[in-house]
Amino acid sequence: MSSQALSTVLFLLFVAATLGITFWASRQTKTAADYYAGGRSFSGVQNGLAIGGDYMSAASFLGIAGLIALYGYDGFLYSIGFLVAWLVALLLVAELMRNSGKFTMADVLAFRMSPRPVRTAAGVSTITVSIFYLLAQMVGAGALVGLLLGVTDPAAKAWTIVGVGVLMIVYVVVGGMKGTTWVQIVKAVLLMGGATLITLLVLGKYGFNLSGLMGEAAAQSSNPTTYTAGGGRYATEAQGLAGKLDLISLGLALVLGTAGLPHILIRFYTVPTAKDARKSVLWGIGIIGTFYLLTLVLGFGAAALVGSKTIAAQDAAGNTAAPQLAQAVGEAIFGEVGGTILLAIIAAVAFATILAVVAGLTLASSSSFSHDLYAHVFKRGNATEKEEVLVARISAFVIGAVSIGLGILAQGQNVAFLVALAFAVAASGNLPAILYSLFWKNFNTAGAVSAIYGGLVSALVLVIFSPVVSGKPTSLFPDANFAWFPLSNPGLLSIPIGFLAGWLGTKLSKEYNAAKYAEIEVRSLTGVGAEKAVEH
């Protein structure tokens, strides 16, 4: 049996199991709290796994392993921002959001503000961030499947995108948050299992000597100095100061963006209490941290055993380093059959990874459309629960269909920057609004709206006029040149703009409601009046 056939079988098993869970979950989904928040009945450990499953995208699993394989240190540096970011979520956001919100990020932002403008802004931002992220994953899925299954035909890749999109729509529309969460839990277990297995095999082959492994990885690279000390991928010497500032900009966006990503924030609503939200983030940090430590070994292992040249020959960005390593280490230890089996396992895990992440994103954006824009802006809070859930399901279907279409159109484009852009928008618009809402007494409607739009618009505008979009051979439009902003990540400028806009907007408006501030402060810190878990 070929590796492709075996990985298809394994993947179909995953699909069958998760669809089974999804239909089971749909029978448990009766109320809006069931659909949006899984009845708030997941345990801290379950939600911790789901956080890992929601967060560790194909970009982190395949992308970071590939970056480490090709560039060494710089890939490792990238992974650290993704981990440290969770402390912002743990210390400042998770518990307080669980205590004061209901279904979406906007619930907290609109708590003491005029609901319509704030929910409109938060809804626009949520949908923008989620669709950017979603689009990057969809295009990535097409490219990845093409590489793993050896498909080069664009039509076959388009069908892969359709397949991923249809599955994601089914998970979300049928299973709601409960189905989506279970898909993410199963994926997290498979991903950790697969990554641990390959890591142990690689370390075993090198006598558990990380220094020796790193030495071999560096020795085969084209530039051992940058491989071990940085500068191969980010802030290369040739880029000068702009490159170094870009590195800081990226680091800031990663570390501040996570706690403003809507699909991450809604995970805190799936547990019964704030203490469970804390516990789930602790588990999430443990899982995600362990995973990036494993990725370090996977990257070095791929460089040492497969070689940068072979990896770059298959995919210039290194996205296939992990599957190539699985095959190489399997062959080296168990012979050809072992290589085939391990490659199939890792390829199937990669598909599962993509599916779990896109489902989470579709759920976050459709929930915000229905709960924030439809129920509170269009219907002014007069929609029934049934209508809201129906609209959420319809919008999940529409968002899924739109992202399939965009994914096919954007095929072959370099859209990896969309993930970094999603983090930058989240850090520049959402995070200032959330932190001010929770901690700043005088914060008001004008402040919230200015923070969100200020951060969102400045991040978008700066990216449009950056080398990502024009002016370089690697740009989206290589033949045009309107890039006056030298950094490819806008965070360094757009994050301060978001915070400043929120402050300025607040100062320029006289609105202040002492009673509402007392309510959110007391509720967020003590859990009084927090939404309860659904009893079945």
Next chain:
Amino acid sequence: MTTRQHDASVYEQVQASERFQELKRHFRSWTFPMTAAFLAWYLLYVVLSGWARDFMGIKVLGNINVGLILGLLQFVSTFWIAWAYSRHAEKKLDPIADEIRHEIEGRPE
């Protein structure tokens, strides 16, 4: 004076109480400085990675260099801060939060 107190909501009364202010102090005096500290430590690491490559490249143990060790220390500090926060919350925050919540929820409307 009494009319003003009468107008204040339950939340405003609780917010003004000594016990709640103690909870808020325990929360903010731990999380705010710690957030500043880990962000500064992370930014220091990123800045060193961009500007001090010779330093980061100094080999300490075999091929393991300063950069890798500092990076691994970011993992250690993240795990440690997460653990320390959960201990702080269990000891200093949860008891007061539970007490205030039970008091408000037991109050006749």
